[in-house]
Amino acid sequence: MKDIHSRDISNVAIIGGGILGAQIAVQTACFGYTVFLYDSSAQAFDLSIQNAAAAMKAGGKGPVVPIEQWEKGIRKVVITTLMEAALKNADLVIEAIPEDLELKRRIFAQIDSMTPQKAILATNSSTLPISKIEDATQRPEQCLNLHFYMPATGNNLVDIMRGSKTSDEVMEAGEQWITSIGCIPLPIKKESFGFCFNRVWRSVKREALLMWAEGIVDFRDIDRAWMTAFGTEVGPFGLMDFTGLNVTYAVELSYYNESKDERDKPPEALKAMVERGELGVKTGKGFYSYPNPEFALENFISGKIGSLSS
Ligand SMILES: NC(=O)c1ccc[n+]([C@@H]2O[C@H](COP(=O)([O-])OP(=O)(O)OC[C@H]3O[C@@H](n4cnc5c(N)ncnc54)[C@H](O)[C@@H]3O)[C@@H](O)[C@H]2O)c1
Structure with missing residues (x-):
């Protein structure tokens, strides 16, 4: 376990x-930081940890730190x-x-008023640049985007992006802190809607969702193709189930609201799944059913292949 700490950061509030908040909290606590977590729902953390454990099981992949x-x-x-x-004692x-801009702006104003003046404030938003939130605070130079993926299932990448006033010191402290919790920072050189890897992942999601919604292919075949081509345990639809289809829908909607391009509009069929409460791992049903999704079965790919003739 690493014991390098960013010089000025020892208390972290989530x-x-x-x-995601639960996974970021655990990843941070594993590296020796004091972590406080606040959620408006008292059960949120425990439920999210259960969901992370279900995603680990289904995806066959654990965190970057040993499971104990x-x-x-x-x-x-x-x-x-x-x-x-x-x-009250947070440094970060x-x-x-x-994923709701007005909600995030309101909460940032509250955070700003309750946090020591020297603290750095970050959003884990999947799409919203900090430049749209920073002026809800009195410290825009100390605000930045830190966008995590799924550290509980081994994806320890973090996009890091500055706002319009973020100081170089804060960017450096953010980057150093990310490495100190066993994650890989992906600094973005100029503001980019979707950040770095998230933008790449998003183009995959958009095409996969359109192909499914337009009835072009069975979503399972897209996952089979992805898993075979890239040697992964899970494909794009399984990953969207891990993320939560309500979150996926909100994220896709943010891209559409930004571009106003009809091809960016999330499919109605995805909205209907969200309205039916089919949110993925967290509700036991999304594209697949949990805890034993079809893509984790041994014959998910091999069942499609004929056997060798003797
Ligand atoms: N799910 C992902 O894969 C993923 C990945 C990267 C980033 N993100 C981003 O992280 C953020 C959260 O996503 P998530 O998937 O963890 O969502 P989620 O719905 O699982 O969790 C959001 C939590 O916020 C709590 N909450 C709502 N209003 C609150 C308030 N006013 N004060 C305190 N807590 C409040 C809810 O009770 C809930 O537990 C979003 O901005 C999303 O875009 C999500």
């Missing part, structure tokens, strides 16, 4: 303990139902509440 360490990390996260208690705050 605001929003859903799928990860389990210890869960116990180290201090859960609080008082936002102020989470924030990571917001991971739903």
